[in-house]
Amino acid sequence: MRVLGVDPGLTRCGLGVVDGAVGSRARLVEVGVVRTPAGSPVPQRLRAVADGIDAWLDRTRPDAVAVEKVFSQANVRTVMGTAQAGAVAIMLAARRDLPVGLYTPSEVKAAVTGSGRADKAQVGFMISKLLGLTEVPRPADAADALALALCHVWRGPALARLRAASGGGAAS
Secondary structure, three states: OEEEEEEOOOOEEEEEEEEOOOOOOOEEEEEEEEEOOOOOOHHHHHHHHHHHHHHHHHHHOOOEEEEEOOOOOOOHHHHHHHHHHHHHHHHHHHHOOOOEEEEOHHHHHHHHHOOOOOOHHHHHHHHHHHOOOOOOOOOHHHHHHHHHHHHHHHHHHHHHHHHHHOOOOOOO
């Protein structure tokens, strides 16, 4: 299964693609970020994020997309930008009929480190070990995107089966 992980943000939207399956070592396909200037108007920034994600979808052809769920933050501006960028990723996946997995930061941390309270350094370290990388992907948004993709590789199929069995459909 090939998964595009999206760590949404307006300034830096982390993107990471992995190939993997439950019980086998995952392989890095590509990792990076889409950047937008902080001073630009939000509509132009969202269009740039959309264009970047669309290019990644075209180039990497994932089977699914994993997006970080927005959680409560003290800074309303930050949470709004994160929610908007996440919605762009979800919409682009839906246009292509790709299943979307939504994961909280603690679910992702638990999937890759064993602890839902792991810090960014621990997540980055585990991503580099799990994917056999010599360095931690930078910036942290890129490593977080890979963590989302790995989380979906390992948890997505089981969650989809549970949703289908309960009549909830295959996608989040």
